[in-house]
Amino acid sequence: MVRKTQEDALITRERILDAAIIQFGEHGVSRATLAGIAREAGVTRGAIYWHFKDKVDLFAAMIERLVERLVTPLFFRSDDNETWIAENPLGFVREGVNEFFEKLAHDRNFLRVFEILWHKCEYVGDIALLRRKYLEEDAKHIGVLQRAFTLAGENGQISANPREAAIGLVSLINGLIFNWTKNRSLFSMPEEALFIMEIFFRGLGAKPKTINRAGEEGAVYA
Amino acid sequence: MVRKTQEDALITRERILDAAIIQFGEHGVSRATLAGIAREAGVTRGAIYWHFKDKVDLFAAMIERLVERLVTPLFFRSDDNETWIAENPLGFVREGVNEFFEKLAHDRNFLRVFEILWHKCEYVGDIALLRRKYLEEDAKHIGVLQRAFTLAGENGQISANPREAAIGLVSLINGLIFNWTKNRSLFSMPEEALFIMEIFFRGLGAKPKTINRAGEEGAVYA
DNA sequence: GCATAAACATACAAACGTGTATGTATAATA
DNA sequence: TATTATACATACACGTTTGTATGTTTATGC
Numbered sequence: 001m002v003r004k005t006q007e008d009a010l011i012t013r014e015r016i017l018d019a020a021i022i023q024f025g026e027h028g029v030s031r032a033t034l035a036g037i038a039r040e041a042g043v044t045r046g047a048i049y050w051h052f053k054d055k056v057d058l059f060a061a062m063i064e065r066l067v068e069r070l071v072t073p074l075f076f077r078s079d080d081n082e083t084w085i086a087e088n089p090l091g092f093v094r095e096g097v098n099e100f101f102e103k104l105a106h107d108r109n110f111l112r113v114f115e116i117l118w119h120k121c122e123y124v125g126d127i128a129l130l131r132r133k134y135l136e137e138d139a140k141h142i143g144v145l146q147r148a149f150t151l152a153g154e155n156g157q158i159s160a161n162p163r164e165a166a167i168g169l170v171s172l173i174n175g176l177i178f179n180w181t182k183n184r185s186l187f188s189m190p191e192e193a194l195f196i197m198e199i200f201f202r203g204l205g206a207k208p209k210t211i212n213r214a215g216e217e218g219a220v221y222a
Numbered sequence: 223m224v225r226k227t228q229e230d231a232l233i234t235r236e237r238i239l240d241a242a243i244i245q246f247g248e249h250g251v252s253r254a255t256l257a258g259i260a261r262e263a264g265v266t267r268g269a270i271y272w273h274f275k276d277k278v279d280l281f282a283a284m285i286e287r288l289v290e291r292l293v294t295p296l297f298f299r300s301d302d303n304e305t306w307i308a309e310n311p312l313g314f315v316r317e318g319v320n321e322f323f324e325k326l327a328h329d330r331n332f333l334r335v336f337e338i339l340w341h342k343c344e345y346v347g348d349i350a351l352l353r354r355k356y357l358e359e360d361a362k363h364i365g366v367l368q369r370a371f372t373l374a375g376e377n378g379q380i381s382a383n384p385r386e387a388a389i390g391l392v393s394l395i396n397g398l399i400f401n402w403t404k405n406r407s408l409f410s411m412p413e414e415a416l417f418i419m420e421i422f423f424r425g426l427g428a429k430p431k432t433i434n435r436a437g438e439e440g441a442v443y444a
Numbered sequence: 445g446c447a448t449a450a451a452c453a454t455a456c457a458a459a460c461g462t463g464t465a466t467g468t469a470t471a472a473t474a
Numbered sequence: 475t476a477t478t479a480t481a482c483a484t485a486c487a488c489g490t491t492t493g494t495a496t497g498t499t500t501a502t503g504c
Binding site: 030031119121123124131135138164167168170171174176178179182183186192195196198199200201203 | 253417
């Protein structure tokens with residue numbers, strides 16, 4: 001069986017990507033072999049070399065799929081993104097964190113990729129170069145948060161340095177993801193993670209969300 | 223030159239460990255070769271196989287050196303550790319964070335190891351097993367923090383759930399370390415990192431530290 | 445309907461790293 | 475001072491992975 005329709009070829013490509021996620025997760029990116037990925041996908045190495053230049057290219061494609069499916073939609077959620085940020089910047093941020101944790105907890109494929117990126121990948125050589133490109137996008141994301149926090153400060157929603165607020169927010173999120181992917185029994189995602197985030201929001205001078213531990217009305221603190 | 227004194231042998235061992243840190247940092251743990259480490263240390267692979275079972279054993283020794291030189295002294299700082307925790311638990315925690323960031327920023331060898339652990343290592347197979355053992359110690363450290371926060375709550379120093387406070391604290395620290403080792407121009411260590419930590423402490427309901435951005439008296443917020 | 449190129453499968457050579465076996469000179473020990 | 479085990483250096487064989495070259499079949503454009 002050869003020369004499938006270009007529709008089938010795309011399916012093959014997706015299956016290779018899914019297989020790569022599994023193999024990367026099992027053996028780590030560097031020790032995962034193209035032969036193993038091919039076996040996992042039910043094809044031969046020839047198919048992989050047809051769709052991708054090499055393992056790094058395959059890895060890059062995996063990340064691209066994650067970014068365009070998860071990260072980008074998080075920062076640019078709708079057409080009225082800007083008005084949302086302008087009117088309720090703190091709500092925009094809170095809701096974004098919420099969505100993110102929600103997807104992370106419920107989408108197994110996202111979770112697998114995050115586990116790879118955090119615990120099963122060595123950022124050296126070509127892969128380090130790859131990450132350097134994403135550093136610029138990271139800066140953009142922090143810029144969006146910083147702008148939101150600036151507006152939130154002018155709004156009276158918070159009282160804190162916007163830059164440090166933004167860096168602190170992404171750091172706390174990163175740390176929570178790291179610890180949770182490292183040991184999922186440490187705390188629950190998204191429930192406890194969100195309560196911990198609220199500690200930080202309180203530190204920004206924000207009013208507490210009006211939910212308590214039972215999901216009823218009331219303050220989250222105390 | 224062979225059969226050195228056992229004092230020299232220990233020196234050789236240390237040089238191999240230092241060389242391993244450099245090679246792990248340059249090529250990543252999995253792609254770093256024992257031949258390269260040997261070259262870096264000015265010995266041959268024979269020396270490495272004499273002092274260590276294999277690469278994983280070498281890696282484990284590197285971590286052990288870090289733990290006993292940095293991590294453990296941080297949680298058990300002095301003989302009156304317990305009275306310190308009992309009398310001023312929040313101060314104990316704050317000071318610990320301070321020391322940690324200080325060492326991370328100024329000790330190049332510590333920094334190198336952290337960069338390896340965070341960005342140049344795949345936690346799979348034997349190395350994953352190795353980390354599982356440290357999960358228990360992680361739990362102990364979180365336990366220490368949780369106990370301190372419990373006392374701080376009874377003290378009136380903070381008002382927050384001790385468990386979530388502890389997990390949040392280590393998560394924020396981890397996230398800051400991650401982001402800073404990933405891109406050191408993002409913020410300054412320890413200065414800005416400590417300001418960001420203060421956001422979290424304020425979220426716990428703590429009174430602000432009486433330093434401002436210029437190091438003078440005054441609140442840190444606003 | 446035919447030529448062409450897409451979409452893979454198969455085969456091959458070459459490099460690389462690891463583990464172990466063996467060699468060796470000297471510090472420690474008695 | 476003779477012996478032994480230490481602290482390495484050297485040599486060898488082995489498996490493993492990668493990149494590429496070539497083969498093969500069929501969808502697709504003309």
